Structure formats: structure tokens, C-alpha cells
Amino acid sequence: MNHKQQAEQILEAIGGKENLSAGTHCVTRLRLALHDEGIVDQERLNEIDAVKGSFSTNGQFQIVVGQGTVDKVYKELIKLADIGESSKDEVKEASKGNMNWLQRAVKTLADIFIPILPAIVTAGLLLGINNILTAPGIFFDEQSIIDVYPQWSGIANMIIVIANTAFAFLPGLIGWSAVKKFGGSPILGIVMGLVLVNPELLNAWSYGDAVKEGTVPTWDLFGMTVEKIGYQGQVLPVLAASYVLTKIELFLRKRVPDSIQLLVVGPIALLVTGFLTFIIIGPITFAIGNAITDGLVSVFDNFAALGGLIYGALYGVMVITGMHHTFLAVDIQLIGSTGTTFLWPMLALSNIAQGSAALGIMAASRDEKLKGLGLSSGISAYLGITEPALFGVNLRFKYPFIIAISSSAIVGLYVAASGVVASSIGVGGIPGIFSIVAEYWLEFAIGMAFVIVVPFVATLLYAKRKRDV
Template sequence: MATNEQIAKQVIEAVGGEENIQSFAHCATRLRIIVHDREKIAEDKVESIDKVKGAFFNSGQYQIIFGTGTVNRVYEAVQKLGITGSSKEEVKKEAKNQGNTFQRAIRTFGDVFVPIIPVLVATGLFMGLRGMLTQEQVLSFFGLAPDDISQNFLLFTEVLTDTAFVFLPALVAWSTFRVFGGTPVIGLVLGLMLVSPALPNAWAVASGDADPLNFLGFIPVIGYQGSVLPAFVAGLVGAKIEKFFRKRVPEALDLIVTPFIVLLIMSILSLFVLGPILHVVENWIFTGTKALLELPLGISGLIIGGLNQIIVITGVHHIFNFLEIQLLENLGYNPYNPIVTAAVAAQGGAALAVGFKTKQKKLKALAYPSSLSAFLGITEPAIFGVNLRHGMPFVMGLIGGAVGGFIASLFQLKATGMSITVIPGLLLFLNEQIFMYILVNVVAIATAFALTYFFGFKDKESI
């Protein structure tokens, strides 16, 4: 097996040499390279390099899949050869103008929400653990009943599970200011203004326990606990306004005057104009999403489970983070997650079948770890490294995802969080749903595996 230094040299040569590399960075699984001339890349050579699990163009970047851990070492080896790397942010800026308008917009949307996801994942895990610890069956194992649980303990769990969603607008506004070139702390304060305790609580208004403040006889003003869209647009507009004034306010006054003007303008604009309008739009989006997920007879799971990984290929799947946040905030659970879990697991099942059936050592060595990666929730190695390259395994994975999604929808599985799937996703179902969740994954994997093994893969292609 080649060393990481040898692999680094082979990668540089295959992408057209050092002079063809504009910039490069890496994420959790992929080396991301922007090149001057795409035609100079020898894609066959890239994919034949040891430890490479696939390669593809997306969002203006040539992305080479190495997998978790390996990519860090290869990146370091490339740097040792004298090629200066870039941060992921710098690479994103250079790729910003590549792709169509829709792709660029979705990519920006993803840049805002990706940094927030870890705390929402943690919140979901806390919800799952609370659900497990308050189950009557679990408590009886320790000789306890629900009435034995301390109210102080329950209050503490509410701090863990509710804080991120109560102050979600602050997180969104902070991240949006950061992405659009504003001062993040101004965005943070603006977001906190949207959930100020001086305003009627959004959840209290929704339940009828409080009334909106009425300005000018027709403008309803409330807090925006759990809302996303008003904070996102407020952050975008606020960052642009800040940049406008930064260029015009004298440097001696900038530190005081600019934040004052931005917060004054944006607090008025957000609470009296953007908030009321976008809150209505947000409710429309939520209603449409909920209607799709509530289609009868498991139809929603069949559709979403079958199409999800096609959307992943396009790179615009980050928009669903917004929808999942809305579901958790409005419903208290996430019916989208178990359906997507089936889609992810099925691609792993298809890749596993390729590994079992092929006699090609390199393909086998690629398929097994790619399937494991999918079972841990990351499908890119399985999709781009194995299934798409051979065509039909990807299709069989889509079918497996549709079947698993159908079962998840039919039995109305509800995750307590978001963004983790398959094996890690077990933590979102630590309640009476756990066995059904396992069944959904097993069925998705088994369906994709069987279809791929018997009908979807012939071991004739060379790799």
C-alpha cells in the first residue's frame, strides 16, 4: 500500500500538476481542490490512486473522497510538498461564483446552518436520553415509577433540551452575519432582540395564553422563539447595512456609531416588517412540509426515501436542515429523519453487496469501508466511490430507501433530533420506537443488498 506522501504526489500529478492547483482544503471525508483548467485532470488516474474512494465535481470543486482520518493525513502530505493550502472558507469564496444561481443560493444557505447543526444534534440527543430515562419500562427496571422523578431533575432536562430552540434566532442571526461579512456579535444581539422576554412569547401566543402586541392597528409583534426565516433574512439585511455604514462612518466613530445604527434600523425593520411577513411565509413552508409528510399509506416515505439521495448528489440537500429545524420547533419531533435514515442505510447496503459479489480486490477494499461509512451516516464514499460508478447499485439503493422510508412513514416514526442517521441515529429513538427504527434500517439495507447482489451488479467492470 502506498504511503500518504506517495499518494499526495500522485494526486498532484493526476490533477494536472502544482501549476493547475488554484487552492485546496479538506472537510471530514474529502480533499477539495479548485483547479485552473478542469481538462487537465486525469480522472481515471485519480480514481486508481490507493485509498481514493471516488472523486467528483461539485460546487466548482474537484472533491476526492479519502474518508475520515485519511483525508487529514493526505492533506498534510500535500502541504509538505510545498503547496499552500486554503481554509474551507477561502475555497468556498473562490467557488462562490461557480455553479448556477440556485446552487450558489443553496450553498450559502448551507454555510449559515451547518455551524448550528452540532448544538441541535446535541439537543436532540438530550431529548432522546430524557425520553428513555422517563419511560415507565426503564424506570421499573430500577424499581421506580414516573411519580418518583424529581421535578428539579425534569427542570434541568428542560434547560438541556429547550435552550437551543428558544434562542435559535440568535444562533441563526449570528451565523448569517458571519457568512455575509458582518460582525457576528451584532447579529447575535439582533437575534436575542427577536426573542426578548419583553415581547409576547411565540409559543404562548400560538397556544392562546398571550396576545401579540398591536402597533398602528394592524402590525402584530411577537417574539420569534424557534423561528428561522425572520432571523436569517434579518441577518442578511443587517450584514449588508453594516457593511454600507462601515465604509461611510469615520474610523474614530465607527466602533460606537455603526453598531448603534445597525441595531436601531434592524430592530425596527425585523419586528415591524420582516418578522410579521416572514413568519407567515415560514408557516406556509411548514404547512406544506407537514402535508407532504402526512400523506396516507406511507406514500410520503416512499417518495422522500426514494428521492433523497438523488438530491444529495446535486449538493442542495442542506436546505432540508431548515425544514427539519421547523419540524422540531413546531411539532417537538422530526418525522423526516427516519425516512432519510432509510435512504442513507440503503446506499450502504448496495455498496456492501458490491463488496460481497466482486472479485476485484481494489473494488472490494473500496466497497466495504464505503458501506461502513454509510452505516455511520456519510454516504458520499458509497455513492460516488461505488454505487454511481456502476450505475445500477445506486438505483437499487434508491429502491431500498423507498421501501425503508415507506415503513418509517407507515408506522409514523418520530426522531427527537436531526442530522444523525443509521447507527448514530439510534440515539434519537431511545424510546418505544427503537425496535421499529432498527427494523426500518434492516429492511432498507436488506432490500438494497438483495436487489444489487442479484440484479444490480455484474462483476465485469474494471476499476
């Protein structure tokens, strides 16, 4: 492949170097900040040999090139455009002007939660392994593996200790990522998050029982009574506290001499934020978070099938807009408050449906390039990454996308009505079954079989009839 020639064709298709503000790349994609995405010649771009798909998200125009090739094409592209290499942060900054306030808000949440996702997903997979070892009825009637083989109990207990750590100290992870995003010192964010789960505080999971029993511990601050509670598994309190902490820190850094900043900025910022959090921020956001959780639980308790139908249908649409990142926070909040989430199983099945539709196009196509794109993006979706399948294949032909979200809606109705829940967030595809509570494995497996077979067959048959691939 002539990488310079491919870069020239890409540059022409996106509107020339005058339309390119900044650019970087990841493992498989060019990530470009364009002045005007409306002038991109999408048809011409799709015909370029190196291009396997393209899509716009969070103000960036991303072109799927492929591992190995992307670095070579990128180097030629920036030479031709005469823009120099840019970091991901620089491209994000250059892309801000292309986003409205809602997109910026969603992007902020994504930038906070995506860096901590590996820890959460890893914990979810380890919890899945623990489920296999400890759940009764999977391999033996009414008994678990450790009931039959007690020598495995120590391993199971060690796994649960390792897995639970990410969730037990989740505010510390969120505090680090949020303060870093807001422009403060990440180490102060970690400390602030850990303050909210200090063992001296009443555990948030025990709060409900303590309220009923009238045993909630309190502080007496000059006649003001403040509840002495922690915020384990909570999202909103640490997000709000991190924002306030950052603003106080930045305010102080501008006004305190460099020679005494170490002695003044951190202690004052943490102390003021801590007092504000326990007195005002924490109680308000804790109530809001619980209200959101109670509202969702109530909807799915009373209208489970309808809720599953709607969420299953809309999740693929939300991925297009980037709105799906907001539900990561909701899933974490549900797990923190109730111990499980009923939304995540539908997410995993929706991803599989998109992958199956892309594989249907692969099977129907006579074009070798499209076959390769359908195969690679379909497998990627089966492992939880749907953007290549969505933007490279399904939305390009429209009907695979419609078939996928229709299948996802049907299976969403089924798993929601069946009460399927996940104990954690894991890989959002076929491996996701390990995050499902063991007693619902059969129902989830039935749903998984549906979204593997139906979108594939329906897309294949429709594509053969339409003959457009």
C-alpha cells in the first residue's frame, strides 16, 4: 500500500488541509478535528483502500484505518496538511467548538469514567469467576463448587477480596479521574474520594437500616447535627466534591505564594471541601442519587417489559450520539445502591446484535474489503466495542442497524421481564455472561442466542434480496 497516496486521498475527501484543524490517532483510527464536517465527501472516503469506515463522535471525525497501517497513514497525512503531530488532549481541545452543551456534558462524564473503566471491568470479570465458584446449582444440584470442593474456598475468598476493592474504593477512583479532568491535582482527588469511604463513617449500605433503628451516628458542630455517613458505591457525591475541590485548589494556587503552597493549598482545599461535602453536598447528592435509583427500580419493577423494550431499542441510538456514556454512571450507581444492575445486561445484548448484523453484511457481500470490515467489526462488537460495526457497516447501509436495534428491543423486553441482572459491569459482549448473576444465566444465554442468530440471518437475507453489498 502506498501510504502517501492513501493520505492524499483521505485529505482530499475530508475537504483538504484547510478543513483540518488538528489530528492524532489511536490503535486503529485517525482522530481528526475538522472545521466543517459537512463538506466531507463520505462516498469518496469510503472508496479509499485504507479506509474501513468513518464516524463522528464528541466533535471528532474518526476514520478507521486499521492497526499498523494507521500510524503510517497518519504521518503522511500530517506532512501533507502541514499541521504537525498533536496529542489526544490537543485534538479534544480543538474539537470543543464542534459540540453543543449537551455533547460537552456527556464528553465530560465520558472523560471521567472511561479512564477507570479497566479497573471496573476487571473487577466485574473477577466477580464473574467468583460467581462460578460460589453460586449453587451451576454444576451441582443445589451446591456450589466450593461446597463440593472446600479446598477451593480460600481461592474464591481471595478473588472476591481483589474484585471488590475497585467497588469498595470507587469514590477514590472517581475522585482521581474527576479532579484530573477538572484541572486539579489528581492525588487530592484520590484523598477526597477515600475520605468519603473512611471506615470511621457509617457504611452507606447500612444507612437504611440505621435510619429505621434510629442509630445513625452524628457529629455535633457547634450545635449543628451532621450525619456521619460514608458514600460507598455512590457517584454523585464524589463528582460534586471533586468539582468543588478543584475550584478551591485553583483559586488558592493563584493567590498563595509558591513557597508555602504545599503547606496551604492542599490542607485548606481538602478541609473546606470535606466540611462542605459532609454538611451540604453529600446529603443533597446522596438523596438525588437514591431518587434516581428508586425511580429506575420502580419503573422496571412495574413496567419491566416496556422498559426493556425501550432501553433495548434506544441503546444503539445512544451510542451514535455518545449518550451511552451517561449510563455507565447510572449502572455504577445501581450497583452501589442495590448490588445489581438491570440495565447492563441489555447493553451487552445490544452490542452483540450490532455485531451480528455486521457479520450478516460480511456473509452477504461480494466485496472483499467490505467482507473484511464486516468480520473485524463484528468480532469487535462481540467483545464490547461497537463503533466500528455501527459506523463502518450498519449505519452505512441503514437496514442492518434497524434490524439490530429491533432485535435488541425484543431481547431487552425478554431479559427485563425475566428479571435478569448483573452483579457488576464487565465486557459488553459475549463474555458479559460472566457478570450476570448466576441464577439468570439461562435467560441471558437464551437472549444471547437470539441476538447472535436473528440479526445475522435477517441481515443476510435482506442484503441478498436487496443486492446492494
